Amino acid sequence: MRNRAASRACILFLFLLILTDARGTGLSTSFVDVAVLDVPLGKIRRVENKEGDSLVIWNTGEIPLVVHVEALKPTAQELRAPAEPIEDPRWIIIQPSSLKLAPHETGRFDVALSLPKSSRLRHRTFQAMIWSRSEPVEGNGVSLSAGLKSRLRFRTEK
Numbered sequence: 001m002r003n004r005a006a007s008r009a010c011i012l013f014l015f016l017l018i019l020t021d022a023r024g025t026g027l028s029t030s031f032v033d034v035a036v037l038d039v040p041l042g043k044i045r046r047v048e049n050k051e052g053d054s055l056v057i058w059n060t061g062e063i064p065l066v067v068h069v070e071a072l073k074p075t076a077q078e079l080r081a082p083a084e085p086i087e088d089p090r091w092i093i094i095q096p097s098s099l100k101l102a103p104h105e106t107g108r109f110d111v112a113l114s115l116p117k118s119s120r121l122r123h124r125t126f127q128a129m130i131w132s133r134s135e136p137v138e139g140n141g142v143s144l145s146a147g148l149k150s151r152l153r154f155r156t157e158k
Contacts, residue, residue, distance in 0.1 A: 042117025
């Protein structure tokens, strides 16, 4: 039963792909499952890798894309223990919130954490999802969007 449903979904996807005249729309990132330790309360902490990059998005497709990035609360299925869902997605600052990327171009977004100075937040682990998505690309009666969800976990200072 499960294989039949998967086969039908695959056939439907291929049919839609043929109808859309898709020209290789896609996004890629290495910002997949990021962990940050000792996040200060009441101060801004930039999220970056050892090269100094924060969130880097590549347009892997053949057409220009406008990419929007925002922080979301994770669903129950996305949450990884021992993290708890972020209380307020506004604790995550993303600048710019959108960029236009040419085909095969790389876009850079700064991601920073800014938690309120509250003792109840000390020594806790939170998780947020970073949703990067393109504006819909019009095809033959169907539109497609590329999107990525990245996990951002962080532990506050003691």
